[in-house]
Structure formats: C-alpha cells, structure tokens
Amino acid sequence: MEQHTQRHSRAAIALVALNVGVWLLQLASGVSPLHPASPTLVAWGGNLPLFTLTGETWRLLTATFLHGGVVHLALNMLALRMTADLTADEYGNARMVAIYVAGGILASCASALWAERQATLAMPTALLTVSVGASGAVMAQFGALLVALVVTPPRFVALPEGERPGGVGGRLVAVVAANVALGFVVPHVDQAAHIGGLLAGMAVGALMAAVPRATSLGAAFARYAATGLLVAGCVGALLHFAPQDKLVVMRAVWAGRLSPAPSEPVLPRAPGP
Numbered sequence: 001m002e003q004h005t006q007r008h009s010r011a012a013i014a015l016v017a018l019n020v021g022v023w024l025l026q027l028a029s030g031v032s033p034l035h036p037a038s039p040t041l042v043a044w045g046g047n048l049p050l051f052t053l054t055g056e057t058w059r060l061l062t063a064t065f066l067h068g069g070v071v072h073l074a075l076n077m078l079a080l081r082m083t084a085d086l087t088a089d090e091y092g093n094a095r096m097v098a099i100y101v102a103g104g105i106l107a108s109c110a111s112a113l114w115a116e117r118q119a120t121l122a123m124p125t126a127l128l129t130v131s132v133g134a135s136g137a138v139m140a141q142f143g144a145l146l147v148a149l150v151v152t153p154p155r156f157v158a159l160p161e162g163e164r165p166g167g168v169g170g171r172l173v174a175v176v177a178a179n180v181a182l183g184f185v186v187p188h189v190d191q192a193a194h195i196g197g198l199l200a201g202m203a204v205g206a207l208m209a210a211v212p213r214a215t216s217l218g219a220a221f222a223r224y225a226a227t228g229l230l231v232a233g234c235v236g237a238l239l240h241f242a243p244q245d246k247l248v249v250m251r252a253v254w255a256g257r258l259s260p261a262p263s264e265p266v267l268p269r270a271p272g273p
Contacts, residue, residue: 011093012084015100016077019134022065023073034069038130041066047108049115050127053242054251057235060112064104066132076134083141090148095208096141098224102231103140103200109238110196111136116242124250131190136197142176143201144208149173151209203230 022044027033031040042048045062052059067073088096111131118126149172176198183191207226211219 009085009088009093009096011097012081012088015084015097016081019065019067019073019077019080023067023070026066032069034071036068041068041130041132046130046132047111048128048130049112049119050247050251050254052108052112053116053127053239054244054247057239060105060108060235061101063108063132064134064137067134068132072133076138079138080134080141083138083145087141087144090145091205091208095223096144098227099140099144099201099204099208100137102204102227103143103197104134104137105231106200106234107136107140107193107197109234110200111190111193113196113238114192120243127247127250131193133190133193136190136193139179139194139197140201140204142172142179143198143203144205145172145201146176147202147205147209151206 026036026040026044031044038046042051044066045059046066047059047063067076084096084100087099091099108131115126115129115131180195180198183189183194204227207223207230210223210226
C-alpha cells in the first residue's frame with residue numbers, strides 16, 4: 001500500500017507564490033521593499049479598521065496577502081510553507097486552502113474588532129493602524145493541526161491504525177504556545193489577528209474533519225457551506241455591532257486624507273520562529 005507521508009503540497013506552493021507575487025507587483029510599482037509606508041499598504045488593501053468597518057469589507061481578505069517588507073514576507077512564507085504542507089498532508093489540499101482563506105478572513109475580523117473595542121475605550125487611533133500579513137492564516141493552520149491531534153484527519157481515516165503515519169506530533173502544542181507567547185512580547189505585532197486566526201483554524205479544522213468517512217459531494221458541500229456560514233456570520237456580526245454612525249463621522253473627518261500619515265504604525269502579522 002502507498003505510504004502516506006508528509007509531502008510538498010502544490011496548494012501550499014501556490015499560496016506562497018501568490019503572496020510573493022503580490023509583493024513583486026508592489027515592488028514593480030515602486031513600493032519600498034523594506035519599509036512600505038502605511039498609506040501605500042492602505043492603498044493596496046491593508047486592513048485599516050476605520051475603512052474596513054465602513055464599507056470596505058474586502059480588506060479582511062486582501063490584507064492577508066500584503067506584507068510590511070521583505071523580512072516580514074520571508075518570515076511568514078517560511079512559517080506558511082511548513083504549516084501548509086502539514087495541514088495539506090492531514091486534511092488534503094482543498095481543505096487546507098479553505099482553512100487558510102477562512103482563517104485569514106476571521107483573523108482580520110478579530111484584528112478589526114479589537115481595534116474597534118480599543119477605540120471605544122478612548123483610543124481612536126487604534127482604528128487608524130494598518131494591519132497586514134499572512135500569519136493570521138498561518139495561525140489558522142496551527143489551529144487545524146491542533147484539531148488533528150485529537151481527531152483522525154480525513155486523509156488518513158480509511159487507513160488501518162498500524163499504517164497511519166505519525167502526522168503532527170505533541171511538540172506542536174509547544175510551538176503554538178511559543179508563537180502566542182512571543183506575540184505578547186514582540187512589539188508591533190497584531191496579536192488579535194494571531195489569536196483570532198488560531199481559534200478560527202480550530203473551528204474550521206473541526207468542520208473539515210467532521211464525519212471524515214463521508215466523501216460524497218453532498219458531504220463536501222456541507223463542510224464548505226458550514227465554513228462559509230461561519231465566516232459570513234462573524235463578518236456580519238462585526239459590521240452589525242460596530243458603531244456605524246460614529247465610524248462614518250470619523251471617516252468623514254479623514255475624507256480629505258485618503259489614508260493615515262506615513263508615521264502611523266503598521267502592525268505586521270508575523271509568527272515567531
């Protein structure tokens with residue numbers, strides 16, 4: 001019987017290529033390779049909560065493919081390459097991509113929600129901080145892998161117990177704990193996106209592992225539909241409970257300035273080593 005061991009996922013390579021491709025497009029357009037200004041990241045689709053919460057919901061996705069310089073990109077792509085390969089090996093390519101996309105969007109939701117909560121506590125500048133990076137989606141991969149520690153993933157469920165590969169090991173818990181802890185220590189890291197992505201990955205991973213023996217099109221549709229409903233519900237709740245009236249007024253004040261000043265901080269999403 002074919003040995004099921006971790007392999008290099010084509011879907012993982014495609015995700016890395018997409019992130020690097022976006023960065024190369026920015027580079028070709030004159031964006032700084034090391035320290036892109038926050039207005040530039042906003043123009044390219046960075047998650048600026050004030051804009052995201054007032055009609056530009058698409059930023060929840062586009063921000064996950066932008067990075068605050070080549071070092072930020074390299075760290076995230078290294079982490080993505082390792083986690084996405086493992087996740088694809090445990091769940092399959094299609095489900096790994098679903099975990100990546102859904103986890104990235106929900107990580108952006110968590111970032112915007114945290115900024116809105118801070119603004120409510122008399123810190124309005126939180127709404128003017130740009131958040132970018134793929135590591136919310138990377139943390140979602142970690143979350144799904146944690147699920148794989150306790151649930152037999154769909155890819156291996158049909159194999160006899162003795163023929164299943166070792167899969168993810170118990171060291172994963174230590175790696176995830178270290179990444180979360182580093183987020184509280186390293187400055188200028190979007191920890192809300194990291195934790196939000198981790199929790200999202202656990203939720204989506206559980207959906208993707210539900211009834212793993214069911215391989216019909218109907219079962220597959222049910223899994224992806226449930227994931228879509230989860231994402232839509234979270235995005236809808238974020239927009240519904242945000243104080244739209246106040247946010248619209250605040251955005252009107254910024255109408256003459258399409259984005260924050262270059263001195264405004266950028267929150268990179270980059271998990272630690």
